[in-house]
Amino acid sequence: xxxxxxxxxxxxxxxxxxxxxxxxxxxxxxxxxxxxxxxxxxxxxxxxxxxxxxxxxxxxxxxxxxxxxxxxxxxxxxxxxxxxxxxxxxxxxxxxxxxxxxxxxxxxxxxxxxxxxxxxxxxxxxxxxxxxxxxxxxxxxxxxxxxxxxxxxxxxxxxxxxxxxxxxxxxxxxxxxxxxxxxxxxxxxxxxxxxxxxxxxxxxxxxxxxxxxxxxxxxxxxxxxxxxxxxxxxxxxxxxxxxxxxxxxxxxxxxxxxxxxxxxxxxxxxxxxxxxxxxxxxxxxxxxxxxxxxxxxxxxxxxxxxxxxxxxxxxxxxxxxxxxxxxxxxxxxxxxxxxxxxxxxxxxxxxxxxxxxxxxxxxxxxxxxxxxxxxxxxxxxxxxxxxxxxxxxxxxxxxxxxxxxxxxxxxxxxxxxxxxxxxxxxxxxxxxxxxxxxxxxxxxxxxxxxxxxxxxxxxxxxxxxxxxxxxxxxxxxxxxxxxxxxxxxxxxxxxxxxxxxxxxxxxxxxxxxxxxxxxxxxxxxxxxxxxxxxxxxxxxxxxxxxxxxxxxxxxxxxxxxxxxxxxxxxxxxxxxxxxxxxxxxx
DNA sequence: CTCTGGACTTAGAATTTAATAT
DNA sequence: ATATTAAATTCTAAGTCCAGAG
Numbered sequence: 254x255x256x257x258x259x260x261x262x263x264x265x266x267x268x269x270x271x272x273x274x275x276x277x278x279x280x281x282x283x284x285x286x287x288x289x290x291x292x293x294x295x296x297x298x299x300x301x302x303x304x305x306x307x308x309x310x311x312x313x314x315x316x317x318x319x320x321x322x323x324x325x326x327x328x329x330x331x332x333x334x335x336x337x338x339x340x341x342x343x344x345x346x347x348x349x350x351x352x353x354x355x356x357x358x359x360x361x362x363x364x365x366x367x368x369x370x371x372x373x374x375x376x377x378x379x380x381x382x383x384x385x386x387x388x389x390x391x392x393x394x395x396x397x398x399x400x401x402x403x404x405x406x407x408x409x410x411x412x413x414x415x416x417x418x419x420x421x422x423x424x425x426x427x428x429x430x431x432x433x434x435x436x437x438x439x440x441x442x443x444x445x446x447x448x449x450x451x452x453x454x455x456x457x458x459x460x461x462x463x464x465x466x467x468x469x470x471x472x473x474x475x476x477x478x479x480x481x482x483x484x485x486x487x488x489x490x491x492x493x494x495x496x497x498x499x500x501x502x503x504x505x506x507x508x509x510x511x512x513x514x515x516x517x518x519x520x521x522x523x524x525x526x527x528x529x530x531x532x533x534x535x536x537x538x539x540x541x542x543x544x545x546x547x548x549x550x551x552x553x554x555x556x557x558x559x560x561x562x563x564x565x566x567x568x569x570x571x572x573x574x575x576x577x578x579x580x581x582x583x584x585x586x587x588x589x590x591x592x593x594x595x596x597x598x599x600x601x602x603x604x605x606x607x608x609x610x611x612x613x614x615x616x617x618x619x620x621x622x623x624x625x626x627x628x629x630x631x632x633x634x635x636x637x638x639x640x641x642x643x644x645x646x647x648x649x650x651x652x653x654x655x656x657x658x659x660x661x662x663x664x665x666x667x668x669x670x671x672x673x674x675x676x677x678x679x680x681x682x683x684x685x686x687x688x689x690x691x692x693x694x695x696x697x698x699x700x701x702x703x704x705x706x707x708x709x710x711x712x713x714x715x716x717x718x719x720x721x722x723x724x725x726x727x728x729x730x731x732x733x734x735x736x737x738x739x740x741x742x743x744x745x746x747x748x749x750x751x752x753x754x755x756x757x758x759x760x761x762x763x764x765x766x767x768x769x770x771x772x773x774x775x776x777x778x779x780x781x782x783x784x785x786x787x788x789x790x791x792x793x794x795x796x797x798x799x800x801x802x803x804x805x806x807x808x809x810x811x812x813x814x815x816x817x818x819x820x821x822x823x824x825x826x827x828x829x830x831x832x833x834x835x836x837x838x839x
Numbered sequence: 840c841t842c843t844g845g846a847c848t849t850a851g852a853a854t855t856t857a858a859t860a861t
Numbered sequence: 862a863t864a865t866t867a868a869a870t871t872c873t874a875a876g877t878c879c880a881g882a883g
Contacts, residue, residue, distance in 0.1 A: 437871085437872075437873080439871095439872095441872080441873065446874090447852095447873095447874085448874070448875090449850090449851080449852090449874065449875070452874095495845090495846065495847090496846080496847080497846075497847090500845095500846095505874095506874095506875095507844095508844090508845090509844080509845060509846080510873085511845095511846075511847080513846090513847080521848095524847085524848090525848095528848090573849095573876070573877080574876090574877060574878085575876095575877095576876075576877065576878085578876095583875080584875090586875085586876090588876085588877090616876095617849080617850065617875060617876055618849095618850055618851060618852095618874075618875065618876085619875095620850085620851080655877075655878075656840095656841095656878085656879090659877090659878070659879090670877075670878065670879095671877080671878090672848085672849095672876095672877060672878080717850080717851085718851085719851065719852085720851080720852080722867095724865095724866075724867095727866095728866070728867080731860095731865095731866085789850085789851065791850090791851085792849070792850060792851075795849085795850095796848070796849055796850085797849090819868080819869065819870095820869085821869075821870070840883105841882100841883085842881105842882085842883085843880100843881090843882085843883105844879105844880090844881090844882105845878105845879085845880085845881105846877105846878090846879090846880105847876105847877085847878085847879100848875100848876080848877070848878100849874100849875080849876065849877085850873095850874080850875070850876080851872105851873105851874095851875105852871105852872085852873100852874105853870105853871080853872075853873105854869105854870080854871070854872085855868105855869080855870070855871080856867100856868085856869070856870080857866100857867085857868075857869080858865100858866080858867075858868085859864100859865080859866075859867085860863100860864080860865070860866085861862100861863080861864075861865085
């Protein structure tokens with residue numbers, strides 16, 4: 254096992270204390286600590302747990318056929334569908350309002366898979382999707398949704414209690430000495446596959462998962478979850494080199510899906526903390542690595558030059574590694590190593606800047622990356638070289654892939670991979686921005702605005718975008734009218750203050766101060782919201798920013814941690830909230 | 840070296856719940 | 862009390878990275 258730094262050790266102590274306290278809530282903590290330390294320390298490489306017990310997954314509720322009065326029409330005539338065909342039809346009917354159902358690929362894939370579920374009579378009748386009328390079914394589901402909203406308090410309460418019962422029974426497991434929350438204990442229900450972007454498989458039928466598809470993973474000496482009556486598990490295994498509890502193979506891509514633990518769990522928390530420790534190790538050697546790749550821009554070897562330019566992009570622009578993808582299986586998206594010639598434009602001069610590279614490509618989730626970046630002359634010249642005699646659809650880095658790149662990175666630092674640069678650059682940016690933007694004299698709302706701006710700088714770096722909320726314009730207008738009303742109120746209060754008698758002045762003054770503060774708060778809120786229109790802060794907050802930076806910042810400026818992290822986030826980052834002091838440096 | 844399967848993290852949209860306005 | 866809006870939570874797709882076989 255690798256040498257542990259002080260902070261690494263304290264993290265382990267932290268988790269052991271948790272285990273200890275949950276087992277023996279008593280005063281004799283110290284004497285047992287050593288014991289547990291040893292118990293957990295001696296896990297050999299790759300062993301994730303010694304004991305794992307859970308109740309298995311919760312399956313999707315069975316299909317409930319439509320009431321008789323809900324009709325499906327084919328070519329203008331009522332048609333009663335078989336249960337299987339009807340179920341698949343309802344999937345389409347439920348999506349009728351969505352743009353998806355107008356897309357040619359979606360319709361083609363859906364129709365092909367739907368026909369597989371039909372009886373031979375249905376198959377011979379239903380030959381054209383355009384002649385299918387799902388509107389009545391769609392209306393029925395809308396009415397159902399509406400009815401659900403209108404349910405009485407008691408009915409809603411009943412549903413809530415049922416969900417709580419399910420969570421209590423299936424939502425937790427025991428891993429070693431901890432009772433842990435499971436992340437996704439419910440099996441994904443059947444439905445129509447919706448890929449992101451221009452996905453060739455959109456509309457395909459995602460089949461219902463049965464117990465016979467399920468692999469259970471738990472320890473031998475645990476109570477093995479029984480399959481539902483009349484069913485069998487595909488397999489029960491006892492593999493303590495993995496962290497998952499349940500797995501099955503999904504039918505769209507043929508990939509494996511898992512049930513794993515919640516981010517609040519020890520096993521996820523430790524991994525998360527390790528990730529940030531790796532990024533901090535990069536901090537110590539990043540200068541050396543940067544000098545190295547700059548040298549490599551001059552290399553005689555094409556492969557080395559490409560590697561060095563790609564690494565420069567990954568470092569400077571926080572691009573993803575960019576694995577190769579199987580053509581036709583997924584949407585056409587790229588990362589750094591898979592960039593094609595058509596994704597960049599070279600401008601020797603643009604808007605008064607020299608050597609500008611214009612990036613335009615679809616990245617993960619088909620989110621567009623568009624950026625005009627001035628680069629160093631050597632990089633520019635190299636790119637020209639890489640593009641020589643190539644077609645637009647050719648790979649920019651034809652001598653490079655993620656495996657070559659990561660192998661190189663591994664040589665530069667143990668545990669270094671392309672994604673570590675994203676984590677490192679995100680976290681260091683937050684830390685720098687917080688230092689730069691926090692004004693000690695600001696009140697709490699203004700300081701939080703600064704925090705959000707620092708967070709936003711990271712989200713922009715990582716290209717975390719969102720579709721502007723549908724009601725964005727309206728909500729901005731509402732906020733503006735609130736501000737106007739508050740301004741009026743303030744003007745009134747000030748007038749009253751002026752005309753007030755001496756004995757009432759103090760009270761009036763306090764009143765206008767209070768209104769002033771409320772106004773300021775609203776204005777800050779408006780600024781924050783406007784700046785956040787197309788930016789998604791959540792992803793960086795949850796996955797890229799070392800939470801200890803935020804915890805330290807809160808401690809330093811007396812900001813309650815609840816203002817930065819909600820309940821779920823506080824659970825996920827419990828380790829950091831307990832560990833980090835105000836002087837923590839990433 | 841390439842190819843594939845497997846395990847895990849990261850991602851934005853959709854849905855649900857809570858807070859606030861009416 | 863009800864309707865509207867915002868925040869929190871859920872959902873599951875889409876990446877990264879690694880190991881092992883050939």
